[in-house]
Amino acid sequence: MSVAAMLGARSVALVGASPRPGSFGERMIVEARRSSARLHLVNPRYDSIDGIPCVSSLAALDEPVDLVLLGVPDTALLDQVKAAAAAAARSAVIFGSAHGAQLRQAVAATATEAGMAVCGGGCMGFVNNATGLRALGYLEPDPLPAGGVSLVTHSGSAFSTILRARRGFGFRLAVSSGQELVTTTADYVDYILDDPQTSLIALLLETPRAVGRLRANLRRAAERDIPVVILPVGHSPRGRAMVAAHSGALAGDAAGWQAFCADTGAIRVGDIAEFADTIELFEAGRRPRPGTRGIATVHDSGAERALGVDLAHDVGVDFTDLAAPTLTAISELLDEGLEATNPLDVWGTGADTRALFGGCLQAMIDDPGVAVTALAIDLVTEYDGDTAYADAVLDVAAGTSAPLAVLASVGSAIDRPTAERLRSNGIPVLENARSGIAALGHLATWPPTLLPAEVAVDVERRDRWRARLAQPGWDAPTAFELLADYGIAVARSRVAQDIDGALAAAEAVGYPVALKTLGAAHKSDVGGVVLNLGTPEALHQAYLRMAEALGPGVSIDAMVPAGVEISVGVVRDANFGPLVIVAAGGTLVELLADRAVALPPVTRESATALLGSLRTAALLAGWRGAPPVDIDALADAVVGFSRLAIELGEHLDAVEANPVIASPSGAVAVDALVVPRSSPRPG
Numbered sequence: 001m002s003v004a005a006m007l008g009a010r011s012v013a014l015v016g017a018s019p020r021p022g023s024f025g026e027r028m029i030v031e032a033r034r035s036s037a038r039l040h041l042v043n044p045r046y047d048s049i050d051g052i053p054c055v056s057s058l059a060a061l062d063e064p065v066d067l068v069l070l071g072v073p074d075t076a077l078l079d080q081v082k083a084a085a086a087a088a089a090r091s092a093v094i095f096g097s098a099h100g101a102q103l104r105q106a107v108a109a110t111a112t113e114a115g116m117a118v119c120g121g122g123c124m125g126f127v128n129n130a131t132g133l134r135a136l137g138y139l140e141p142d143p144l145p146a147g148g149v150s151l152v153t154h155s156g157s158a159f160s161t162i163l164r165a166r167r168g169f170g171f172r173l174a175v176s177s178g179q180e181l182v183t184t185t186a187d188y189v190d191y192i193l194d195d196p197q198t199s200l201i202a203l204l205l206e207t208p209r210a211v212g213r214l215r216a217n218l219r220r221a222a223e224r225d226i227p228v229v230i231l232p233v234g235h236s237p238r239g240r241a242m243v244a245a246h247s248g249a250l251a252g253d254a255a256g257w258q259a260f261c262a263d264t265g266a267i268r269v270g271d272i273a274e275f276a277d278t279i280e281l282f283e284a285g286r287r288p289r290p291g292t293r294g295i296a297t298v299h300d301s302g303a304e305r306a307l308g309v310d311l312a313h314d315v316g317v318d319f320t321d322l323a324a325p326t327l328t329a330i331s332e333l334l335d336e337g338l339e340a341t342n343p344l345d346v347w348g349t350g351a352d353t354r355a356l357f358g359g360c361l362q363a364m365i366d367d368p369g370v371a372v373t374a375l376a377i378d379l380v381t382e383y384d385g386d387t388a389y390a391d392a393v394l395d396v397a398a399g400t401s402a403p404l405a406v407l408a409s410v411g412s413a414i415d416r417p418t419a420e421r422l423r424s425n426g427i428p429v430l431e432n433a434r435s436g437i438a439a440l441g442h443l444a445t446w447p448p449t450l451l452p453a454e455v456a457v458d459v460e461r462r463d464r465w466r467a468r469l470a471q472p473g474w475d476a477p478t479a480f481e482l483l484a485d486y487g488i489a490v491a492r493s494r495v496a497q498d499i500d501g502a503l504a505a506a507e508a509v510g511y512p513v514a515l516k517t518l519g520a521a522h523k524s525d526v527g528g529v530v531l532n533l534g535t536p537e538a539l540h541q542a543y544l545r546m547a548e549a550l551g552p553g554v555s556i557d558a559m560v561p562a563g564v565e566i567s568v569g570v571v572r573d574a575n576f577g578p579l580v581i582v583a584a585g586g587t588l589v590e591l592l593a594d595r596a597v598a599l600p601p602v603t604r605e606s607a608t609a610l611l612g613s614l615r616t617a618a619l620l621a622g623w624r625g626a627p628p629v630d631i632d633a634l635a636d637a638v639v640g641f642s643r644l645a646i647e648l649g650e651h652l653d654a655v656e657a658n659p660v661i662a663s664p665s666g667a668v669a670v671d672a673l674v675v676p677r678s679s680p681r682p683g
Contacts (some may be wrong), residue, residue: 002117002193003187003664006091007039007128007173009066013058013089016071017041018671019049024071024095029126032069034142034315036132040065050354056130057083064088069125071137074099076123085114094120095137098181098261110183116182123178124156129171145170148199149279150192152177153235154206158272161504162202167276167431168423169283175394179666180207186214186392194219202279204231204272208260208575215264215453215599222265222448223678227282229442230266231275232257255597256576263599265448274435281439282427286403288371288503290442291444294320295440296364297343297376297407300389304433305345308376311434317441319343326367333359345366345374356393365402374436378405381415390418394425401435403443405429455601463483464646469651473519477553479672483657488640489633490655490657491670492558503536503541503554505653511535516541516671518553523671528548532559560670563663566631567595568638570645572677577603578649580609580642584616585659600645601652607638618664629662636668653677 014032018025029049030038040061041054048054055061058080059069068084070077074096084092092111098121111118123268125136129144138156139165147170156444159176172195175188185203192198201221208214221228232254253654261268267282269275270563295317299305302555307663310321322330330340333356338345346360357375375393389406390472406422408414411431419429430436465482480490495518496503506513517528528550530542539556546554557601567585572578579604583595596610608631611617622628639662644655655678 002090002115002539003183003191005066006093006117006119006135006183007126007133007175007188007191008131008352008620009091009133009135010160011038011040011065011090012067012069012116013061013626014069014071015042015066015084015318016069017046017049017054017056017640019046026404028069028071028137030139031503035134037067037135046483049354058089059083060089063386064090066090067135068092069135070094071138072096074103078103078106078110078490081110083111085116089116091117091134092119092539093125093137094118094178095123095125095183097122099367101560104179104181111182115119117187118182119175119309120178121181122156124159124176126173126175127171128173130173130195136451140164141563143669144174147283147624148197148229149202149283150188150195150200151202152188152192153173153202153204154178154180155204158204162276162496163451167201168280168428176431179208181225184214186210186217188216189217191426193224193226199285200279201227201228201280202268202275204233204275206233207535208256211260211576215260218266219266219450219453222450224254225447227446228266229262229269229275229278229282230257231269235439239578241311253573253575255581255595256579258571259579259597259599260576263451265450267442267446269435269438273432273436274312274438276430277428277430277435277439279444281405281443282446283431284405284428286401286426288403288446292369292371293444294318294369295437295444296320296322296361296363296367296370296373297440298374299343299345299376300357302345302347304376304378305343308343308433310406311437312441312525315434315438315441315631317437317444320367320369320371322364322367323369326363329363329366330360333363344372353386353388354392356392357389358395361392361396361404365400365404369406372403372405372440372471374405374407374440376433378410379406379408379414381418381419387418390422393422393427395481396564397425397427401431402554404438405436407440408431408452409433425542438515441481449572451603451606453602457544457647458643465648467653469648470672474674474676475553476516476672478657480656480669481643481676482674483640483669485516485613486640486644488637488657489666490667490672491571492667494556496554496556499543500537502554502556505534507590509556509558512559513539514557514559514670515539515546515641516555517546517550518555519551557670560661560668563661563667565659566614566620566634566662566667567656568641568669569654569658569662570600570649571642571654572652578645580610581639582610582614582638582644584614598642602639602642603646604632604639607635607642608632610638613636627664630664630666631662634660634662634667636671649676 014028044056046054066475150173152175325339361427405428478494492509512534515530523529533539565586567583594615598615
């Protein structure tokens with residue numbers, strides 16, 4: 001396997017090696033000399049460098065090497081990749097930017113044909129801490145802290161930042177993968193999962209590549225209880241444009257990443273501070289007891305306690321409601337005037353701080369509902385030498401395996417010796433209030449519950465509709481036929497091209513009816529919908545006005561009971577494939593932007609959870625005296641779209657029912673849109 005040959009290389013050649021102080025070629029040599037691999041230097045200008053023989057070309061090497069480091073400009077890159085392939089090198093690191101689509105494609109084609117793994121271009125290289133291999137063009141910490149984290153990052157700057165962060169975790173493998181011209185994150189994760197000593201996988205990604213294999217590998221990690229922390233970048237409109245300009249690749253969008261992480265059990269974080277805090281917290285190795293949920297924090301400041309509540313609300317983290325015995329135990333410890341609650345402000349007279357804070361932390365940990373407990377203090381330098389806070393945490397930690405951390409507010413104010421003392425005893429120090437609370441929330445909801453990755457496919461139905469999607473003529477009634485075949489309730493509908501046909505259609509579906517134009521996708525925007533036409537005369541007048549303005553083609557649909565309007569559909573994402581989307585429906589769908597997204601398959605339980613996550617979910621449960629809708633029927637409609645996505649997703653750009661009207665008597669799609677994919681992938 002070429003990836004294993006690269007990451008476990010025993011021999012390495014440095015193309016562009018140089019004795020010139022401060023040069024890239026010199027840095028490659030410095031790092032390679034720290035490495036476990038046999039070293040070969042390649043540069044036609046030198047016979048030797050600092051006592052190490054130097055050959056003129058890769059062809060002059062005395063052995064085929066596992067790995068070639070290419071410290072050369074873009075003008076020489078393709079020739080050197082070809083030379084590496086000709087010399088039977090098994091892999092390469094491309095540090096340069098490989099600027100331009102034509103060069104990138106040529107490099108990738110050459111390496112792929114030769115069966116070579118490639119790290120980069122535009123990367124920093126990698127360190128395999130398990131074997132001592134260092135394949136770097138930039139100077140990084142030596143030794144790199146050892147531990148269970150395997151890191152893959154598209155960002156070279158973030159690679160250096162995380163390696164130099166001096167946090168409470170160390171590394172098995174650290175890869176700056178850059179543009180991933182050949183070898184992708186999916187390949188690296190596949191290699192990482194073969195290493196039983198990896199305890200956490202950390203990924204900073206711009207562009208999701210080989211999504212099917214990456215999805216399978218991340219699910220495999222979750223099944224093995226290996227946390228995967230993902231920091232996706234470039235999901236905003238401007239960020240996506242920046243990624244495209246910088247790497248020539250398409251970044252993943254926010255909705256796609258959200259669905260992907262939920263499906264794979266990965267922990268999605270929002271910035272590098274949350275990335276580092278989450279890694280450190282999980283790497284401490286303590287896991288919540290089964291059946292617990294939510295966090296508990298003990299503070300020495302009333303204002304900072306209130307700030308913590310605000311931040312937890314902002315990032316969606318829940319504080320556990322403490323059991324009555326816990327509240328009683330805490331009350332007995334507190335000074336007069338302080339209230340036993342979660343989060344807890346302990347500061348009163350300051351007497352016997354170690355015992356007071358330790359006792360409160362222990363009571364929180366012992367509560368049957370608390371998943372994760374933290375001492376939330378600023379951890380500043382104490383000029384009187386007081387060590388009571390750290391002592392209290394270590395006292396409690398010695399007698400429990402439950403998750404316990406220190407949560408600081410400002411990283412720059414942390415007393416480093418105290419933080420080091422805590423970390424050396426297995427206590428994570430979270431260095432930012434917002435990111436730290438988010439990290440506590442991530443651990444409190446671990447482990448994830450994975451839904452089945454595959455469901456049964458109705459082959460006959462799939463093949464029938466794939467053939468139909470290749471044909472023209474996708475109006476709303478035809479779309480209704482598709483939805484109905486997937487078990488989605490639809491309004492009775494007929495198509496008409498003139499007034500006589502419209503009147504006949506209305507008799508067939510039954511008054512009152514809705515009149516809708518076939519001449520526009522967003523019918524309401526152009527006056528293409530008229531509702532509750534109860535008589536032939538009303539239909540006649542409405543049809544004549546609509547036909548004059550928008551053309552003669554219409555659909556006549558039966559009216560359905562009033563209810564809550566929900567939009568349900570499938571959209572094919574360029575990176576993640578078909579996504580199931582539920583949203584607040586009707587004409588306000590874009591304005592409200594209230595939606596939830598999932599990768600198929602979706603079960604009834606997960607469909608219900610998606611619907612419950614909408615801001616408008618209260619309407620479904622009954623709002624201000626309105627009866628609740630048939631949530632099971634609405635969830636079944638979502639499941640129907642999930643089946644449609646699995647069977648037809650690669651042949652569709654979009655399919656939407658907007659609105660689906662949910663009422664106490666069911667959930668019925670009253671308008672539908674199908675957009676077949678112009679160039680579907682084969683079978």
